[in-house]
Amino acid sequence: METTPFFIFLFIHLSSLILGFGSVLVTDLYGLLWVRDRVRFTQVVSVSGITEYFIWAGWIGMVAAGIPLAILKGEIDNLMIIKLFFVVLIGINGVLLHFLHKKVGRYQKGEHVPDLFMFRLMLSLGVSQLSWWSALLIGFLHRHVSTVINWPDMPWLASGLILGILLVIWGIGEIFLRKTV
Numbered sequence: 001m002e003t004t005p006f007f008i009f010l011f012i013h014l015s016s017l018i019l020g021f022g023s024v025l026v027t028d029l030y031g032l033l034w035v036r037d038r039v040r041f042t043q044v045v046s047v048s049g050i051t052e053y054f055i056w057a058g059w060i061g062m063v064a065a066g067i068p069l070a071i072l073k074g075e076i077d078n079l080m081i082i083k084l085f086f087v088v089l090i091g092i093n094g095v096l097l098h099f100l101h102k103k104v105g106r107y108q109k110g111e112h113v114p115d116l117f118m119f120r121l122m123l124s125l126g127v128s129q130l131s132w133w134s135a136l137l138i139g140f141l142h143r144h145v146s147t148v149i150n151w152p153d154m155p156w157l158a159s160g161l162i163l164g165i166l167l168v169i170w171g172i173g174e175i176f177l178r179k180t181v
């Protein structure tokens with residue numbers, strides 16, 4: 001496992017992590033500054049329009065280097081299945097965020113942004129943070145604690161449960177906020 005090709009792919013993996021996750025943090029920081037009234041909404045929109053490309057480039061790089069890493073390692077344990085679930089979730093959520101971002105750009109300055117839209121945006125940003133931090137933590141555990149971690153016993157069920165909880169939160173928000181529109 002600890003061969004030269006492994007370390008080369010690990011280097012690409014980590015460089016992509018810096019690019020992708022770094023850009024996620026920059027975007028969310030701008031969002032936070034906007035919530036605290038420190039930057040204008042248009043600034044958030046234009047910054048996230050640029051960082052979006054870096055996030056996708058980082059994510060694609062992580063997957064492209066992660067596949068040969070996993071092949072060289074020769075083992076997909078239970079915790080890795082959970083990590084892959086989060087990687088897929090980042091991808092799907094990223095597509096949804098892309099459309100939300102496009103819609104954000106259409107709001108005029110001073111125009112009221114509906115609560116339902118804000119809820120979708122916040123949920124999507126929350127899912128992004130949850131998934132990136134989880135994949136990061138699992139990658140770290142595999143590399144520095146134990147290369148094989150066969151926990152939890154039923155990774156597919158655990159992934160389904162996480163997805164279910166997120167969908168329920170989404171559904172509840174949609175039902176309640178649609179009523180108030």
Ligand code: HEM
Nearest residue numbers: 062063066067069070073087132135136139140142143147
């Ligand atoms: C957003 C996506 C991902 C994140 C944030 C992530 C994060 C990480 C991190 C932090 C490490 C430890 C690096 C080190 O400390 O040297 C790592 C290692 C690793 N990653 Fe990823 N990764 C992602 C996607 C993937 C994918 C898609 C695969 C495989 C298909 C993968 C396979 C691996 C492998 C095999 C290792 C070596 C450690 C081990 O599992 O034994 N990663 N990753």
